[in-house]
Amino acid sequence: MTPSLSRMIAQAAGRLTFPVKWFTYGRRFRYEQPQKGRGREFFQWDIDILGTDSFAADAEIISIAASFYKKLGLTPQEVKIKINDRKFLQEKLSAMGIDPDLTLPLIKVIDKRSKVTPDNFNTMLTDAGLGTEKVSSLLNILDDKDGYKNSEWLTGILNIIKQYGFDDYVEFDPGIVRGLDYYTRTVFEGWDVKGEFRSIWGGGRYDNLTQDVGASQTIPGVGFAMGDMVMEEVLKKCGKFPALTVNKTRxxxxxxxxxxxxxxxxxxxxxxxxxxxxxxxxxxxxxxxxxxxxxxxxxxxxxxxxxxxxxxxxxxxxxxxxxxxxxxxxxxxxxxxxx
Amino acid sequence: MTPSLSRMIAQAAGRLTFPVKWFTYGRRFRYEQPQKGRGREFFQWDIDILGTDSFAADAEIISIAASFYKKLGLTPQEVKIKINDRKFLQEKLSAMGIDPDLTLPLIKVIDKRSKVTPDNFNTMLTDAGLGTEKVSSLLNILDDKDGYKNSEWLTGILNIIKQYGFDDYVEFDPGIVRGLDYYTRTVFEGWDVKGEFRSIWGGGRYDNLTQDVGASQTIPGVGFAMGDMVMEEVLKKCGKFPALTVNKTRxxxxxxxxxxxxxxxxxxxxxxxxxxxxxxxxxxxxxxxxxxxxxxxxxxxxxxxxxxxxxxxxxxxxxxxxxxxxxxxxxxxxxxxxx
Structure with missing residues (x-):
C-alpha cells in the first residue's frame, strides 16, 4: 500500500494538515503462488505517519507494533521487532570505499542472507562486486550487534521505545535491510524468536517516495504493513490464538x-x-x-x-x-x- | 447473497443447529451501469433466519430493519416498510380463476407498477393474458389497503411487530410483490415516504430455495439485504446523515x-x-x-x-x-x- 498511499498524499498535500497519521485495514488480493501464511486473499493492516523526518515518528510506529504484540498476548520471549538504519549501513559501506551505486544491489543481497547458506551468501557478495577483504568487513558489520551505539538515529529511536515501555520487544539487527527500493533510513521487521517464520511483517522510513510519485516537495514518511495470515500462524504456534465466541447470546x-x-x-x-x-x-x-x-x-x-x-x-x-x-x-x- | 447463503446452508445443513440466525456485512461488486444510489462497488448488509416457517421469524426480521431505521434517527414520517404476502395474492388470483402458471409473470408485471403510467400498466396486464374484467379485479386487489385483514399470516406478523413497538414503521401494501423468483410468502420493501427513491431495500421469505440448490429437505428462510448507497442518499435527504468525526483525539x-x-x-x-x-x-x-x-x-x-x-x-x-x-x-x- 505504501506507493498508493504516497500517491494519495502527494495529490492531497495542499489540503492536508501535516504530520498526517493514517491507517487502514481491509481485504487485499495478491497474484502469486499461495503457500502457508501467504494466500491470494488476505487482510492487511497499514499504518503510517507522513510529514516529519523526526525519529520520534519511527519510534511511535514501532511502539504501535509492539503494543499490538502485547495486546495479542505475545511476549518478548516469543516475538521481536528487529530494527536497523539503511543510511547508517550506507555510511559504513562508504567508509569501506564501496561505490554508493553498489548500496542498493548489496542491500538486496543482504536481505536474502537468512534464506541461504553462509557460503552461498559469500558467493553472492563476491558476485555483487566485493573483494574478499570487503566481504569480510561487511560480515563484521552485519554481525556487530552493538553497532547501533554509534548511531544517534538508532539510539534515539531505541531510547523513546524504552520510555514507551516496549524495549523488551525491540532489538537492533544490522542484518535487517528490507528488500524494497524506497526505504531510505529506518527499516524494521517482525520476527518470531524461534525464527520458524522468518520475517512476519515489516516496515520502514521512505523519505523520498511521495516526491518521487508526484509531490512538489519532500514529504517524509514511516510506516508498516502487517497481514493476518502469518500472524495467525504465529499466534497458533505460540498457543495464543484467541478462542472465537461462536454465540454471544446471553x-x-x-x-x-x-x-x-x-x-x-x-x-x-x-x-x-x-x-x-x-x-x-x-x-x-x-x-x-x-x-x-x-x-x-x-x-x-x-x-x-x-x-x-x-x-x-x-x-x-x-x-x-x-x-x-x-x-x-x-x-x-x-x-x-x-x- | 440469498442464493449463495442458501447454497452454504444446504451444504452445511447436517452440522448446523436450526433455526440459524445469520448476518454479514461487507464490500460487494456489481457489473452494471452506475447511477445515483447504485454503484459498482458498495457495502451491503444481509440478515436471515433459516430453518423455521413461523411468521414470528418474518416479524423479527422486519423489526430488525425498523429498529435500524430508529437507530439512524429516521422517523415513521420519513421511512416505511411495506409488506405483503405472495401466497395471499396467489390465492386471490386463483379465486379470480387465473391460471397458477400466470402468477409469476403477473408478479413481475405488478413489481413494475410504480415505474409506469396507469395506462401502460393496464396494457402490460392485458399483454400478460388478463381480460378487461380481470384487470379491473386485480387493480381492486392491488389498491385494497385493508386486504391484509383476512390474512392470518399478515395479521400475525403485524401483531408481533406491534408488540416489538415498531408498528408505526410498517404497513401492508398489496402492490409490493418483489421481482425475484424465489420468494414464496412474505415480501417487504423499505420506502421513503415521499417516494423519491422508490424501493430502498428489500427482502422476503424463500421457503424452497435451499432445497432447490441442493438441500435434501425443505429449509425455509426469511431475510433482507440493504445497501449503503441508497441509505446514504435517504439519510442526506432527511437531514439525518451523521457527521463523521474526522479526529477522535481527545x-x-x-x-x-x-x-x-x-x-x-x-x-x-x-x-x-x-x-x-x-x-x-x-x-x-x-x-x-x-x-x-x-x-x-x-x-x-x-x-x-x-x-x-x-x-x-x-x-x-x-x-x-x-x-x-x-x-x-x-x-x-x-x-x-x-x-
Whole structure:
C-alpha cells in the first residue's frame, strides 16, 4: 500500500494538515503462488505517519507494533521487532570505499542472507562486486550487534521505545535491510524468536517516495504493513490464538406456547432495552424441550421460560444452562441476574 | 447473497443447529451501469433466519430493519416498510380463476407498477393474458389497503411487530410483490415516504430455495439485504446523515523542546493507560506554536504543555482549544479532566 498511499498524499498535500497519521485495514488480493501464511486473499493492516523526518515518528510506529504484540498476548520471549538504519549501513559501506551505486544491489543481497547458506551468501557478495577483504568487513558489520551505539538515529529511536515501555520487544539487527527500493533510513521487521517464520511483517522510513510519485516537495514518511495470515500462524504456534465466541447470546427467551408468545416478546423487549444480548425463539409452535436443546447446542448460558404457572404468578423461570439450576424470579430480578 | 447463503446452508445443513440466525456485512461488486444510489462497488448488509416457517421469524426480521431505521434517527414520517404476502395474492388470483402458471409473470408485471403510467400498466396486464374484467379485479386487489385483514399470516406478523413497538414503521401494501423468483410468502420493501427513491431495500421469505440448490429437505428462510448507497442518499435527504468525526483525539500532548520530550512521553503514557485518546506530537523540534495550530486544524479539543516552568513545578498546562482557557494542573487532575 505504501506507493498508493504516497500517491494519495502527494495529490492531497495542499489540503492536508501535516504530520498526517493514517491507517487502514481491509481485504487485499495478491497474484502469486499461495503457500502457508501467504494466500491470494488476505487482510492487511497499514499504518503510517507522513510529514516529519523526526525519529520520534519511527519510534511511535514501532511502539504501535509492539503494543499490538502485547495486546495479542505475545511476549518478548516469543516475538521481536528487529530494527536497523539503511543510511547508517550506507555510511559504513562508504567508509569501506564501496561505490554508493553498489548500496542498493548489496542491500538486496543482504536481505536474502537468512534464506541461504553462509557460503552461498559469500558467493553472492563476491558476485555483487566485493573483494574478499570487503566481504569480510561487511560480515563484521552485519554481525556487530552493538553497532547501533554509534548511531544517534538508532539510539534515539531505541531510547523513546524504552520510555514507551516496549524495549523488551525491540532489538537492533544490522542484518535487517528490507528488500524494497524506497526505504531510505529506518527499516524494521517482525520476527518470531524461534525464527520458524522468518520475517512476519515489516516496515520502514521512505523519505523520498511521495516526491518521487508526484509531490512538489519532500514529504517524509514511516510506516508498516502487517497481514493476518502469518500472524495467525504465529499466534497458533505460540498457543495464543484467541478462542472465537461462536454465540454471544446471553439468554434465550423461550416460547411456552403460541398463546403465551406475547409474554415472551414482552420479556425480550425488557431485556433488549437493558442491552442484554437476547434471543427470542422464533417459532412459538416448537416444543419447549427442543428450544432448550437449541440453547444448549448454541452454548447460550441462560434460558427464560414463561409458562402458565409463571404467567399466573407474574414471574419468569430463569435456568442456568451450565449447572441446570432454575429459579422463579421477578422480571426485574431476571434483568439484574443477566447484567 | 440469498442464493449463495442458501447454497452454504444446504451444504452445511447436517452440522448446523436450526433455526440459524445469520448476518454479514461487507464490500460487494456489481457489473452494471452506475447511477445515483447504485454503484459498482458498495457495502451491503444481509440478515436471515433459516430453518423455521413461523411468521414470528418474518416479524423479527422486519423489526430488525425498523429498529435500524430508529437507530439512524429516521422517523415513521420519513421511512416505511411495506409488506405483503405472495401466497395471499396467489390465492386471490386463483379465486379470480387465473391460471397458477400466470402468477409469476403477473408478479413481475405488478413489481413494475410504480415505474409506469396507469395506462401502460393496464396494457402490460392485458399483454400478460388478463381480460378487461380481470384487470379491473386485480387493480381492486392491488389498491385494497385493508386486504391484509383476512390474512392470518399478515395479521400475525403485524401483531408481533406491534408488540416489538415498531408498528408505526410498517404497513401492508398489496402492490409490493418483489421481482425475484424465489420468494414464496412474505415480501417487504423499505420506502421513503415521499417516494423519491422508490424501493430502498428489500427482502422476503424463500421457503424452497435451499432445497432447490441442493438441500435434501425443505429449509425455509426469511431475510433482507440493504445497501449503503441508497441509505446514504435517504439519510442526506432527511437531514439525518451523521457527521463523521474526522479526529477522535481527545488531547494533543505537545513537546516543548527536545530536552523535555521525555516529560511529554511520560504524560502520554499515563493518559493512554487511562484509555484517553492521546496524540503525542511526533517531532520534538517543531515550534510549540505550530503544534497548537496542528491541534486547532485537527479539531483536537485539548492540548497539554510541559515547558520549563511546568517541569519545575511538576505540573502540566492544559489548554481548552474551544475557549482558549488554560490551567496549570497536577497530572492526576489532567487525567480526570479528560475522562
Amino acid at each position: 439468554v434465550l427467551v423461550t416460547v411456552f406456547s403460541p398463546e403465551l408468545f406475547d409474554k415472551s416478546i414482552e420479556l425480550s423487549n425488557i431485556l433488549r432495552r437493558e442491552n442484554t444480548l437476547t434471543e427470542l425463539y422464533p417459532d412459538p409452535r416448537t416444543k419447549l424441550e427442543r428450544q432448550l436443546k437449541y440453547a444448549a447446542r448454541k452454548g447460550i448460558p441462560y434460558v427464560a421460560i414463561i409458562g402458565p404457572e409463571e404467567m399466573e404468578k407474574g414471574l419468569v423461570t430463569l435456568k442456568n444452562m451450565s449447572n441446570g439450576e432454575q429459579k422463579m424470579l421477578q422480571k426485574e430480578q431476571v434483568v439484574k441476574q443477566l447484567i | 488531547v494533543l500532548v505537545t513537546v516543548f523542546s527536545p530536552e523535555l520530550f521525555d516529560k511529554s512521553i511520560e504524560l502520554s503514557n499515563i493518559l493512554r493507560r487511562e484509555n484517553t485518546l492521546t496524540e503525542l506530537y511526533p517531532d520534538p523540534r517543531t515550534k510549540l506554536e505550530r503544534q497548537l495550530k496542528y491541534a486547532a486544524r485537527k479539531g483536537i479539543p485539548y492540548v497539554a504543555i510541559i515547558g520549563p516552568e511546568e517541569m519545575e513545578k511538576g505540573l502540566v498546562t492544559l489548554k481548552n482549544m474551544s475557549n482558549g482557557e488554560q490551567k496549570m494542573l497536577q497530572k492526576e487532575q489532567v487525567v480526570k479532566q479528560l475522562i
